[in-house]
Amino acid sequence: MILSALLTSVGINLGLCVFFFALYSILRKQRRNIEVYAPRLVAEGRALRQGVFSLETLLPTPGWVRSAWRPSEEEILASCGLDAVVFMRIFIFSLRVFSVATIMGLFVLLPIHYLGGQLRDINFSDLPNKSLDLFNVSNVKDGSNRLWVHFSAAYAITGVVCYLLYFEYKYISYKRLEQFIASKPKAQEFTVLVRGIPSHGSSISDTVDKFFMEYHPSTYLTHVVVRRTNKLRGLIEVHAAFVYFKSRYGASSVLHIQQSVNPTEWATEQAPEPHDVYWPLFSASFLKRWISKLVVIVASLFLIILFLLPVAFVQGLTNLNQLETLLPFLKGILRTSVVSQIITGYLPSLILHLFVSIVPPIMKIFSTMQGHISHSGIEKSACGKMLWFTVWNAFFAIVLTGSVASQLQVFLEPKDIPSRLAVAVPAQASFYIAFVVTSWTSLSSELTRVFALLGSWMGGCSGCLDDELRAPSIPYHSEIPRLLLFLLLGLSYVLLAPLILPFILIFFFIGYIIYRNQLLNVYLPKYETGGQFWPIVHNSMIFSLILMQAIAFGIFGLKKFPLASSLLLPLPVVTLLFNDYCRKRFQPIFEAYSAETLIKKDRNDQNDPGMNEFFAKLVTAYDDPALMPIQHQENLNDHNAPLLSSVDV
Known part of the structure; x- marks a missing residue:
């Protein structure tokens, strides 16, 4: 992808974000839409449908942003529960990590990449037509001493992430205990x-x-x-x-x-919790649940394999030469500048978003089949399935192009993993930058709640639309894996293509505002796990750190910088030791309360x-x-x- 194609994608998505923000600002002020944009307030009896018409109701205003920003974390905890606080802490953690990473990437690594001179001579006059490969590590000359900066950055980013992970785990553990001690008998x-x-x-x-x-x-x-x-x-x-x-x-x-x-x-x-029990498929049979688990594993693997078809289609769209070969009659249109920029810079990531969006409901059905006794248990199970599906299909399946067998072969030969990733991951940097930018739009569309709005206008004549009109609960099983995917992308590319970092930072900033608004006005908690989603987040971040370090190890090998590769070896060891300490220090708090705490209560x-x-x-x-x-x-x-x-x- 060339720089102008990226700028085209940024322009389209930025315009759509502004449009959704303005549209939401207008629609939320219409009194007939209050059950769509404030169903939680209606359910709790805190919203009035009456209102006086004025010209201001037809003009976009930023008042909702101030309202979403104003409540403190304690107020969110009191009204939405600890699970909602944990969800918002993912945004806070991400903003802190990528604020540091963006400064380091844009002002230190990016200039080194562009001035590397490995791919071509510098020509600032034709910058819009430059390939984005000029901004990643591929442009740094082999054996360059500038790679010591990347080595230092790997240690620095690992240190920042581990420090923040420790702080968050400790903070959320304290909140979990504090909430339990202060709560009434349940x-x-x-x-x-x-x-x-x-x-x-x-x-x-x-x-x-x-x-x-x-x-x-x-x-x-x-x-x-x-x-x-x-x-x-x-x-x-x-x-x-x-x-x-x-x-x-x-x-x-x-x-x-x-x-x-x-x-x-x-x-x-x-x-x-009594209202959290899922009665319809309640099963007490150990054999039935064991068989269901096997069936779900097979079905999940089949879904992963089936999803390779849209992945292959998306990859084909990113390569203009392949499209011209497959569709020669469109060669003239594809060579048009605007069309080629939209197809290669915007369309592939949009299609991937659409395909990924249909998977969470399927994973929730799979988890339901396993015989979980609660809605929260179903959702946590679906979250885990969705996380692995997202990591594999939205990352490894795209990075490691080819058949399932060729992808699995990489992991069957562990010694080749770093070198294969070092070659494959930078090659997809352009696609993932466009993917992150496109995510701004999908995130902003969360505000407008299109299906609920249509259901309201149609009078709720359809059963599914009528369900949308009630106060929904936040779908953690789809939203948490999506956020963790962007954390994975950011850490994977922090050393390779730092141009992605500001776009990821913008994504988390937009999401922070939007989801504070939705938690306060739309989503009504249906259960409370006491923050048990955080260990999933922590383990995912450790995986992302190890992946980043493996890629860095491979990069130094490809760039003929063996000393840096050798000195990097202690980093994953220290990371795993850190994870082991956190697992023993904090995870038991999320599994059971101590005898001391229980007896005191x-x-x-x-x-x-x-x-x-x-x-x-x-x-x-x-x-x-x-x-x-x-x-x-x-x-x-x-x-x-x-x-x-x-x-x-």
């Missing part, structure tokens, strides 16, 4: 889900009661057997139960100790007169809503009042 803290209850001729309820009265008599409170409806057989008795305990420590002890000699019987796991509760009422309500907390009688409650929303038209809303 049902899931005293409850354990038990699966694989054996049948011994008696009822499941009697079996559960007998087992826990025998082995946990001092802490066992009561239980409720899981039942679910079936269209053919009516009410089914499932071999699972929610078991309640008198203390958090008692529940935790049962949770973390194997209850039976046979690990498939009396299997325990942490109960989710239990002792404090002994003096709370409201605990008797809490335990009385606890026994019905995990009743399946489908089995409960229908209750008609008056809705605060005036457009649900009987016999009233929605025209005046």
Whole structure:
């Protein structure tokens, strides 16, 4: 790609960003759109549909930006929960990393690359027609002492990232503990889900009661057997139960100790929040869940292989010569300057974005099939699947061009990985710069909520559109992997093509403003994991650092700079040791609370007169809503009042 094609892509996407920002600013002020752009406020009864028409409602204004910027993190924590804070901390972490990296890249590395002289002589008069390869490390002459700058930058970036990762892990761990200590008693803290209850001729309820009265008599409170409806057989008795305990420590002890000699019987796991339970596909069968897991693995691999087709198509669009060979009748059009710049600089990344956007719902379906008992469990599982899919198909499949076999062969020969990556990654720098720039538009379109807007205008006549009109929850399973992909791209190219860094910095800045606005006005939390998405972020960042170091090692080898390669070897070792320390120091906090913390909370509760009422309500907390009688409650929303038209809303 030449520089003018990049500038064309930047111009198109910048214009679209401004358009979406202005359009949102106007649409959000129209009173009929309040359920689209502030559904959370409507659901919480904090928004009014009435409003007085004025000319200002038809003019774009930046007031929403100030409103999104103003709330403190403590206010976001109080209204949106720790998961939302963790999500926003990804943006803060990214902005800090790429602020340092951009300064280093633009003012130190980029001049060294352009003045390297490896590819051609410098001619500033024809700069718009220069290839972007002139701005990456390929233009530095082999054996140049200037490569010591890249060596120093590798150590500096690693140090910055590790320091910030440690700070974030420590900060979020503290917030998790602080939130737990300050919270009121919650049902899931005293409850354990038990699966694989054996049948011994008696009822499941009697079996559960007998087992826990025998082995946990001092802490066992009561239980409720899981039942679910079936269209053919009516009410089914499932071999699972929610078991309640008198203390958090008692529940935790049962949770973390194997209850039976046979690990498939009396299997325990942490109960989710009552409203977080996913009832439709609740399965207690170990065999069914094991088979489902295998089926999902095979289906995920098939999806990854199938996705190579659009990847190959996208790669074909980036090569103008290939297009002319495949479509010779379009040769004249393709040679037109504007057309060629749009096709090579804008269209491929746009198409990749569209294809990637259809994958998250599929991954969520796969995770649902695995028998997770909660919406949060499904979402965390889908997040992991989506992350690996994104890293492989949106990065390695594009960088390591060729068949699946040729891609896998690279990883079957570990000693060749650095050299292969050192050749392949810089070759795709132009594509990923355009991909990042195109992401500005997809990110800005988050504001307008097109499908929800259309559903509102159509009166919510379609079921799926009607769902969009309700306050949605933020799709962490799609958004977190997307952010981590850009962190991966930034670290992978920080030494190779620093021209990408300011565009990534702009992406995270735009995202920071947009998602603060959406969390405050649109997304309503449906569950709270206590920040358990952060270990996924941390592990992904360690992977990105190791990848950056492997690429740097390969680059120094290709550039005939063996001393730098040798001196770089301690860097991944130190990084892995750092990760091991963080894993042992912080990760246990995200897996379970300490005995010290649990016992202190239990002792404090002994003096709370409201605990008797809490335990009385606890026994019905995990009743399946489908089995409960229908209750008609008056809705605060005036457009649900009987016999009233929605025209005046």
